[in-house]
Amino acid sequence: MLDETQIRAMLKKRSGSLMEKIDFNIRVGFYILLTTVVFIIAWDVLGFTGHISGGSIQSNVPGWLLILDFVSNIVIVTLFITFFLHYFRVRRLCREHCDIRHALMKVIGILTLYQRLFVVLLFIIMISSATGFTAGYFASIRENQTSEGFLIPVILFGVVLIALLTWLIFKLLRWVFRKIYGNYLDQLRKTLAELDELN
């Protein structure tokens, strides 16, 4: 049996459960995302792109691309903040009042939402990057005045390259996500299914 000093000492040590790691990852992810978005916005607003390139790139970037960039940043941050608030509210409520079945349902719900959100955000980021890359690619072709004969193969090569890169990054990140959380989610679902067998 442990005395109060031993219990206090145990409380000071960090928890190592997967849920705590998910908590930690979500917090870190949130701060990284926020910092990146603030940095990108500051970069655009302060016009560093224009200064560095002497105005040439800035003036070649189509207006719709800047709007798309801005909108995707807003969507990403809004989605993440909504999820962040929802996640910690549910975690707190569940820790205090949930029975096993409800705790499982909530954790599964949150992780599924996290997984879906991750795919949606990844998709938005990939589309946004691919569009930016394409715009830059076309601007470069136009500036270099590529001859008619080379135009179609160059465009074709660029499009295939972008599609391939986008697909590869998307698949890789989704695989990493499944590797980290996939088994855990499966186990949770299996346990819940056992509880729901006759309910």
Added chain:
Amino acid sequence: MEKEFLALIRVNQGIIHKVTSVYCDNEEDRKDLFQEILAQLWKSYPGFRQESKFSTWMYRIALNTAITSFKKWRRQPVANSLSLVNYQIADDNHSAETDENIALLKRAIARLTGIEKSIILLFLENKSYEEIADITGITQNYVRVKMNRIKTKLKGFMFSEE
């Protein structure tokens, strides 16, 4: 609040020991899970509204943590799980035959699923079907059905070992 919490845990720590003994095969895992449950209890304590008994609340948090942790508890030969047993299944004055039966029962319990372990643990703690239903979130009828199935399963495991 911390002093009050520590005092309550000191008195009721047997509950955490019982849960860790049922869910973990070795000492190191038991320590990890004990610490995890303790951390969750401390985080949840401000929300404890004394609507239920402290022990029921503690069981709920402890079992939630054990079931959702799913840490890959290192598997060791089942015999090792007998080295540290904190849950009381029978009284202290038991014979060698009873000892053997308890050992058999513990080995059989170790082969149950996570949910089954929590139900049998609560049952062995003399919790009513109502309390078991409250902690697990399933209906009392289902607790009865599940208990019958667990008993059959345990008998099967025990006879197959004999």
